[in-house]
Amino acid sequence: MIADFLESAMLVAFGLAWPVNILKTIKNKSTIGKSLTFLLIVLVGYVFGLSAKCFRGDLNYVAVFYTVNLLLVLADTILYLYYRRLERLGCPGKYYTSSSKPMGQ
Numbered sequence: 001m002i003a004d005f006l007e008s009a010m011l012v013a014f015g016l017a018w019p020v021n022i023l024k025t026i027k028n029k030s031t032i033g034k035s036l037t038f039l040l041i042v043l044v045g046y047v048f049g050l051s052a053k054c055f056r057g058d059l060n061y062v063a064v065f066y067t068v069n070l071l072l073v074l075a076d077t078i079l080y081l082y083y084r085r086l087e088r089l090g091c092p093g094k095y096y097t098s099s100s101k102p103m104g105q
Contacts, residue, residue, distance in 0.1 A: 015072065018072035018076060025080065030083060034080055046073060050067065
């Protein structure tokens with residue numbers, strides 16, 4: 001019982017970062033400072049964690065936290081892909097690229 005609580009607390013702690021990250025991406029309309037590789041690794045990690053709960057037959061309230069985090073990372077990944085596509089098409093976001101000029105100029 002205490003192990004489930006601690007696992008939930010860890011997932012809540014990690015999960016609090018995702019809404020902040022998603023809002024930052026929407027506000028900046030940019031993928032600067034983000035890594036698709038990192039997002040995919042985290043996404044796979046949550047899939048593995050949720051899968052382990054299923055295979056163990058240990059589906060309880062902790063699985064809800066895995067699912068919420070998984071959906072938040074998935075949303076952030078979709079936003080990354082959307083804004084990355086816009087950047088490649090030359091639609092500037094709020095911030096600059098690595099050069100000194102604003103994107104698209």
